[in-house]
Amino acid sequence: MSLQVQRRFVRIGERNVHLRHAGTGPALVLLHQSPQNSRMWLDMIGRFADSYTVIAPDTPGFGYSDALDVAEPSIADLASATVAVLDALGVKRFAVFGMHTGGLVAAQVAAAYPDRVSALVVDGYAAFTPKESAIYGERYLPPFVPAWDGSHLRWLWSRMREQKYFFPWYDDREQAAMAIDPHTTASTHEAVMDVLEVGDAYRAGYGAAFRHVEHGFLATIKAPSLLVYRRGDPLLAHMPRLSGLPENVQTLVEEGGIAGMHVRMDALFADALASEVPAVLTPSGGDGGGEPNQQEGNRWSRHIEACAVGDIAVSMRSGSGALRLVLHAPGQRPLAPSALDTGTAAVIAPDLPGHAASSEVTTHLGVETMVSAILAALACADASLPIIVESHGAAAGYLPALAAKLGPRLQQIVLYQPWLLDAEEAATLLAQLPDPRLLRAGGQLDEAWQWERERHLLWPWLQPSAAARRKVAAPTPAAVNDNVVELLQLGARCELMFREATAPGLAERLAALGVPMSAGSSDPADDYQARAAALLNRQATEPDPIP
Numbered sequence: 332m333s334l335q336v337q338r339r340f341v342r343i344g345e346r347n348v349h350l351r352h353a354g355t356g357p358a359l360v361l362l363h364q365s366p367q368n369s370r371m372w373l374d375m376i377g378r379f380a381d382s383y384t385v386i387a388p389d390t391p392g393f394g395y396s397d398a399l400d401v402a403e404p405s406i407a408d409l410a411s412a413t414v415a416v417l418d419a420l421g422v423k424r425f426a427v428f429g430m431h432t433g434g435l436v437a438a439q440v441a442a443a444y445p446d447r448v449s450a451l452v453v454d455g456y457a458a459f460t461p462k463e464s465a466i467y468g469e470r471y472l473p474p475f476v477p478a479w480d481g482s483h484l485r486w487l488w489s490r491m492r493e494q495k496y497f498f499p500w501y502d503d504r505e506q507a508a509m510a511i512d513p514h515t516t517a518s519t520h521e522a523v524m525d526v527l528e529v530g531d532a533y534r535a536g537y538g539a540a541f542r543h544v545e546h547g548f549l550a551t552i553k554a555p556s557l558l559v560y561r562r563g564d565p566l567l568a569h570m571p572r573l574s575g576l577p578e579n580v581q582t583l584v585e586e587g588g589i590a591g592m593h594v595r596m597d598a599l600f601a602d603a604l605a606s607e608v609p610a611v612l613t614p615s616g617g618d619g620g621g622e623p624n625q626q627e628g629n630r631w632s633r634h635i636e637a638c639a640v641g642d643i644a645v646s647m648r649s650g651s652g653a654l655r656l657v658l659h660a661p662g663q664r665p666l667a668p669s670a671l672d673t674g675t676a677a678v679i680a681p682d683l684p685g686h687a688a689s690s691e692v693t694t695h696l697g698v699e700t701m702v703s704a705i706l707a708a709l710a711c712a713d714a715s716l717p718i719i720v721e722s723h724g725a726a727a728g729y730l731p732a733l734a735a736k737l738g739p740r741l742q743q744i745v746l747y748q749p750w751l752l753d754a755e756e757a758a759t760l761l762a763q764l765p766d767p768r769l770l771r772a773g774g775q776l777d778e779a780w781q782w783e784r785e786r787h788l789l790w791p792w793l794q795p796s797a798a799a800r801r802k803v804a805a806p807t808p809a810a811v812n813d814n815v816v817e818l819l820q821l822g823a824r825c826e827l828m829f830r831e832a833t834a835p836g837l838a839e840r841l842a843a844l845g846v847p848m849s850a851g852s853s854d855p856a857d858d859y860q861a862r863a864a865a866l867l868n869r870q871a872t873e874p875d876p877i878p
Contacts, residue, residue, distance in 0.1 A: 334380045336373060338642050340395075340633040341419040347633040348416050349395035349688065350388040354380030356608035357449065358425035359600070361387040362413065362433030366525050367535030368394025370691075374564050378593060383600070384610040386425075388416050390433070394687040395633075395644070404535055406543045412437035414447065418725065419614040426450040426604055428596070431457055431566065432540045434558075442548045446662045450603035451556035451580075459571040460767050463650075468541065471499050472534040477808035481780035484523075484815075485523040488773035500566035511563045517771050520819075523773070527816045550575055555578040555603045574760055579796050606659040631668040633688070636681075638707030639741040640700045644688030645708045649679035651740060654716040656709065659683060660724025660748075661828055662821065664813040677716065677857065681708035683726070685828065690820045696828040702732045720853065725750045728832030731840045732798075747851035749864040752792050754835040760792035761830055767822040779818040784811050790859050792833070803856050838866045 336353045351369045353376050361372045367385035376385045389414050392398030401408055413436060417425060426449050429437030434453035436609040441451040459467075463644065477483050494500040495514050497507040514522065526533045549558075555804055556579060560567045573582055585591045615634070636643045645767045646668055657680040665682045682689035694700055709718075718740050722730055729748035734741050746869050765778035785795070785804040793799035818825065841848065850863055858864055 332483075333454055334377065336376050336380075337637070338635045340635060340644075342632055343412070343415050343419060344788065346391070346397040346418075348391070348397070348412075350416065351376060351634075352384065352386045352612065353377070354383055354385050356383040356609050357604045358417075358422045358610035359385050359604075360381040360413070360417065360422075360427045360437075361385060362429035362437050363390060363393070364426065364433050365390075365540065366432035366529060366533040368392060368396075368525065368528075370394065376591075377415060377466065378597075379484045380606055382427075382611070384422075386417070386420065386422070386610075386612075388413065390436070392535045393529055398532055398535065403542070404539050406435045406439050406539050407443070409436045409536070409539060410443055413440055414444055417447075417731050419613070419808070420608050423447065424449055424577050424607055425610070426452075426600060428452045428454070430454040432536045434538055435543055436551060438552065438556075438558075441552045441554050445551075445553040448554045449607050450599055451552065451554050452592075452599065453556075453558045454592060455560060455564045455566040456558045456573065456582075457540050457543075457566050458546050458572040459544050460539055464541050464544050465765055467499055470501055472537050475531040477534060477812035479784075479805070479808050481777060481784075481811075481815075483812075484776040484780060485773065487523050488519065488776060491526070492519050499812075501767070509563075509565055512524050516771050518648075520775070521770050521772070523776070524816075527812070530812070537560065546573070547761060549573065549580060552577070552580050554601060557595060557599055558582045559585050559595065561585045561588060561592065569596060569849055589865065602848060605874075607617065631672075631809055634686075634711055636707045638704060640681060640684055640694050640703050640707075641692035642689065643684065643692070643704045643707055644679075645682070645711055645713055646671075646680040648672070648678045650675050652676050652716075653719050654679060654709075654712050655719050655721060656680075656705070657721045658705065658726035658729065659686070661686075662814065662818055662825065663724065666723070666857070676719070677712060679712050681705055686819050690817075696821070696824045697758055697831045698729055698732050701729050701832075702736060705729065706735060706736055716740075719745065721741045721745045721747065722749065723747040725829060725832040725853075727751070727841065728834065728837055731844065734844050734846060739844055742792075744841075744846050744848045745851050745864075746848060746863055748834050748857045749837075749841075749863050749866075751838045751859075751866065752833045752835060756792040757830070757833050757835055759794055760833060761826060762862060763791065764825050764829065765818060775819070776815075779815045780811065785817060787811075795835070801856055838862060842870050843867060 336351050338657040340347045340349050359379055363371050368389045371815035372387045379385050389396035396837055399408060424447060427437040427440055434456050435491045438453055441448040465772055483637045492514050497503055498509055524634060528833060532546050560570050570582055579684055619647060631646060631648050634645045636645055653676050655676045657671055663689050671678055671680060719742055727746060765782040788801060789795055848867055
């Protein structure tokens, strides 16, 4: 791609919406299919960014966008949400393209907002009938409920492979067979990750599409439009259902695949967008304008900070007094704002590189990378505020390097279950990490699940034994599933990340910092051999370092 694709969040009411954008010129909006997100459009953004301002939001509930507060959102709901994003960006006129679910949303936008849409292209318009809607229903979209033994992962792997063989995926009759390229192991893993990232919310987009059975509104579209069906798309069978369309709405079968469709889009846009003015997006920040630290009240917001190691996602809340810098445990899902929403202090909580919305950082995940990202996240906040660092799990391994950078701003450290390992334990931990290799039957999912679940039951850096057993209840399947998603995103980078974060001698290095420390928990089950307690006691009895 000739242009760098930028990422950002915009605030829509109480929701944070993630999007990608690049280029200059008239606005072109790309809407993804279910259960994917705007990441699927990276190549297409690069293809059109030389001529247009390309904007690709994550549909509500998908990717990194918050879901709508609607149990069963409709295509009309998703269309309204799309236009709300464009309003926040200051985009008045735009062409819109969508695939499958995104195509239904794009068509609904064109019909409902005729003065806003300059052109419409749909890749596979889904003209479901009421009968199909009733048949597919819950059978196509069973609830996604994590099971204690991880069996839902094996089901998901098989289900995503099956959708390349039959449509609908659960119908294995000859009449439902499709002659298209099957998933590779890598593409199956990507499809599984799309669902795992959003969990049960995967049903929202699909469900909206299946429930959308009234298609007469297509006749009201005013913009020049192409409803394209590529050969091999199972929705090609829906094309004959579209009748009575006006001359400006054309349907066609594209034999040239994606490249052929893009050529047709070039021709349509060259004519339809010739007189459109270039889009100018509002500055980054909450509600489509302002700087990240200029928030109203104490509500939470999300931001993307571009730094030397890549795009870092940051959750933040304004407040008074000291700044709480919360470092979630490496290898685990970042803490939700609801878990941090205490007190009146300002809070900065970055998604560490390789995790959650910072998962697209591709560099190695050693201490230097992590500290660089944490410092970039702090750029969102008032630089004059003193800092209290709350460190969870192996994130304690970043504190010595971070303290050296923060200097006197660092007022206090709060330790939650710090991993304070000796050399033998560190080596054992690394030897037991889940195998990240992608396997044809999805075995990497089981590897991550078993390691994460047993990490709660056994001290993860000890050889499995009675002595390693933690006297605690089993973790909930939902909590295990959340962290398994992070482990799978990290893949082979887990080894370096944990190796540097758990280097032996950490307790001694922390004690030498001379920064007041406290424990976030007094539960003995969270403190192997009372090592954290010993660290705090040691620091309390040692004289202050010589200034």
